[in-house]
Amino acid sequence: VSRVLNGHVSVRAATRVRVEAAVQQLGYRPSALARGLVNGRSHTLGFAVYALHNPTLGLLAHGVASAAHLRGYDVIIVDSFGDADSRGERIAKLVERRVDGLLLAPTRLEEELSTIRRTGIKTVVFDTAPEGYTDDDDPLVSFVGTDNARGGHVATHHLLELGHRRIGFLGYPHTIQGSKDRLQGYRRAHDEHGIQVDPALVVEDLHDMEAARAATCQLMENGRPPTAIFAVNDELAIAALQALTWRGSHVPDDVALVGFDDTPLAAWLTVPLTTIAMPIAEIGRIATNLLIDQIEHPAAPAQRVVVPSRLIVRESCGASKKVAQPDKVGSMPVMTTRCCDGYRGHPGDK
Amino acid sequence: VSRVLNGHVSVRAATRVRVEAAVQQLGYRPSALARGLVNGRSHTLGFAVYALHNPTLGLLAHGVASAAHLRGYDVIIVDSFGDADSRGERIAKLVERRVDGLLLAPTRLEEELSTIRRTGIKTVVFDTAPEGYTDDDDPLVSFVGTDNARGGHVATHHLLELGHRRIGFLGYPHTIQGSKDRLQGYRRAHDEHGIQVDPALVVEDLHDMEAARAATCQLMENGRPPTAIFAVNDELAIAALQALTWRGSHVPDDVALVGFDDTPLAAWLTVPLTTIAMPIAEIGRIATNLLIDQIEHPAAPAQRVVVPSRLIVRESCGASKKVAQPDKVGSMPVMTTRCCDGYRGHPGDK
DNA sequence: CTGTTAGCGCTTTCAA
């Protein structure tokens, strides 16, 4: 029976048919548990994510799940919403489940890595590798993510090219690597334009939309308010949009706004949001396939994949009012080109 | 060793300590696979969901995962985004994994039920039971959901009380049970007010936001446009809001708008959305606990839980401009009371 | 080509 089910070479056609008939009859299903026990491989992946209600992460989960299913793997979710502390423990629990691999949408990368190191499970982290990190540190850990610094740079550069000189920055706490990197891009764009960033314009430590709203108001009540705002993600940008609108500032005429992530609703706001889009479901797929490759070919080395993001120009930045062809915006074709390269929407998403 | 780990009665203290030390030393973790094999229980739940990038479903997933973790279960996600066809097959696969129970955020209830029936796995469906359905049909299947008809009624009633007489309805295809039920509530509210529904005002078959936008425009270009719109969920409402705003209709002054679901962003639109909220994460928790109860006490009968929803009055319906106390709106306290009963926000959500 | 056997890591039962 085992030989039939696993498609082994040497089985007579007659026997095969007979077995298959019986299987049909009884509605027999082989136990993945028993199988995993003997093979030492459970065909299960653990996916640790901190906020499933975030549409971007949901899309990521979708990419992960669909790629995994395609290759015969199942995905166990570890939801660490609200308490990052329990996360390490939960990940350890996955060891008991004998997951073959781990996917991490991280909160505190450093801590998590040490957990991984201990368990020795092959892992893919959704992020770019921290600076100074080398593969030798964790030969089991791969990284898949977009270049956040570049995204921040492109967004800021776009606003700068539009003539803005006072650009506010709305960011997450500095401990969030992605936010930090985007800020770095923001800074570099300013440098390249020979513009000094007014520290009063940079607000980090925004942990939710309410904080972003308050920060926006404060920014505007400042003696010298910004003429544009770059928010580290669409969520914060949406809060800013509401705050600005309610204060009577028109977006984009009074204040231009650029977000990050291209959340599904970004295009559907009353002022559609200009934002940096990344192929998030595709990222999930790439990461999952990479992980499975490594599981199935243990010799394969850890990898770093940087997936390009691209600027999507909609209404909130005001560019559409000034230029017919958004492609023509900006004097740095290199940037635009490299960021768009290989990425034209979310393939397979719809 | 087994006796120590499972906290069995008869072990000498000394031995226990010795075993525990060794466990620590070796970093030993019992294999859930082997355990599941012998006990016949995998401590795993399958969660089938059709669109994880929907924040409402993400919140549901969060509720499910957190409740499951609390009781020592893990959750395998089955993502059926895009192809409902493969769903049955994927659910069948879960049988191989020997999941102890199934949670279904359904697309085609009827079909799915037959799959379940065949597998014989205890199941909870996130929905209210279909009309005419009795427990005898599937003693293994429980239902947990909000009363969609009531929600539709409350929303429509609210608009009616505000004086609107021509209320548009934006809905999903009629095959989606929830949408159908909400429409029924809409109709009943009209009946109770002795108002005939103009068929031209009811649009079903809206499968995405783009369709909702188009439908809204069409509705408005009608000879006798509505003065209010009730959308079957916030997603469609947000599309309608954009369409209306772009056409130059002010919400709520020209057209009032009410949605459904209270998606996390609803409060953050430039015109905050009046909507029907349900404690979605809580629903996930309730369902999961119910399922686990049934797994652990096989005698426990299937249940039907209807979780109350409630109207959240924000800007888009215009009520806040007319009445100070939203509670005073409406002449049918029964409705309001029963819908709010026992539900005061999303406990434990933050 | 196919029947048989050992053993994956655990729990349970039965002796000691």
Add this chain to the structure above:
DNA sequence: TTGAAAGCGCTAACAG
């Protein structure tokens, strides 16, 4: 209180 043995459902190796 503890050691030993059987067996959960499967695969792999070894004979036949």
